[in-house]
Amino acid sequence: MNRILIVEDNIGMRNVLEKTLRMKGYDVFSVGTGENAVRLFASDMFDLVITDLRLPKMDGLEVLKKIKKISSTTIVIIMTAYGTIENAIEAMKLGAYDYILKPFSLEEIEIKVEKALSQQRIADENLILKEEIKSRFGRIIGKGQKMQKIYKFINKVAGRPTPVLILGESGTGKELVAREIHERSSRRDFSFVAVNCAVLAEGVLESELFGHEKGSFTGAHAQKKGRFEIADKGTLFLDEIGDLPLNTQVKLLRFLQEKSFERVGGTTTLKVDVRIIAATNKDLKEAIKKNIFREDLFYRLNVITLTLPPLRERREDISDLIDYFWNRYTKELHKDVLISPEVKDILYSYDWPGNIRELENAIERIIVLSEDEVVNIDDLPMELRERGADLYSKALSDIGFAERVEHLERDIIKQALEECSYNQVKTSEKLKMKRGTLQYKMKKYKLYCRKFSTNHSSSA
Secondary structure, three states: OOEEEEEOOOHHHHHHHHHHHHHOOOEEEEEOOHHHHHHHHHHOOOOEEEEEOOOOOOOHHHHHHHHHHHOOOOEEEEEEEHHHHHHHHHHHHOOOOEEEEEOOOHHHHHHHHHHHHHHHHHHHHHHHHHHHHHOEEOOEEOOOHHHHHHHHHHHHHOOOOOOEEEEOOOOOOHHHHHHHHHHOOOOOOOOEEEEEOOOOOHHHHHHHHHOEOOOOOOOOOOOEOOHHHHOOOOEEEEEOHHHOOHHHHHHHHHHHHHOEEOOEOOOOOEEOOOEEEEEEOOOHHHHHHOOOOOHHHHHHHOOEEEEOOOHHHOHHHHHHHHHHHHHHHHHHOOOOOEEOHHHHHHHHHOOOOOHHHHHHHHHHHHHHHOOOOEEOHHHOOHHHHHHHHHHHHHHHHHOOHHHHHHHHHHHHHHHHHHHOOOOHHHHHHHHOOOHHHHHHHHHHOOOOOOOOOOOOOOOO
């Protein structure tokens, strides 16, 4: 929810503006003097300030100057009468976003506010995107040492036609890695076709992979191309390869050896240029011992092997993943929900046996069920509350240097803010930190002051 500060000495005008903007869904606070506006602005965060130009003692220009000195990125709209339009233009030169001439319609101020906040959101999103890019490799998120090794591996194998076998627990992002290999290869302009070998019955799977001829079985009313043909010149990703039936394994082995196959019920040999990337969460060597996976197929697939680490072994990346999924689902679900530092600590500390997929699903569920502006510990599912709290102290000892520094920085800033009653000017001085840097860190670590979280107004 965007937070707006109104500075207007006319109580009637102030109340109308406050009521109007509140009805539009904004969190509104209003004051009657420039002095109170600057005092309040120094101790809390506002996305937008609407100030009258003519105010007793400290006028709107002085309010603008002081606000911009405290926070150069805050949007300020000036209200002015026609006779002071030259001063309004001066305000624009001093950094005001826009001005509006009195008398004005409520619809006019609503449009200006919406437009200003929309531009601010774009600027904030660009800032967040720049930060995310630092910790991303294509679609993959993670900046820790283990992921850096994965990125080097992807770059090395992307340009080669050799099959790749990706191993790892369920939910570790095997398909995402396969897509990134494809996108960085010369095949990027052709199809990436994914097949989950575990969800289709044996007969259906063979037809899906290799296609079938008309009349080859009951229900085959027309010829159908298989995934191999569709992926010609591109990449075929065979997920859960450990669940591939033995008969289908034989046909796959033949393709890997001869680059040819026949459709189900067909006699014509077809050749296609397809790169195979396979993935599994099973132990294929154990499957070979049980005679449910062919040893010769394993060696054909096992030319280049990549093992993805589970999320609990790359804990330094969890914070970035939380931020990514939180930003994604608050936008997709149209819910302006903040995550408290305590909740982020618990999400960070949890072992996530289902890995990235479980983390993503948990965050989506939390946001869907959230009812308040800030998600707190009591809003979490029971297993996260209990297990996460137990693991927090252990997790801190397992993280890398950079992540420890971030945790320490957040705790120091949080403590300083609390000691200064969230007065940002005093906090900046205490930490010897620029106000803009402090505000950026507060947004990054979700350190928001909630003392004005409910709607208030002041006639002071």
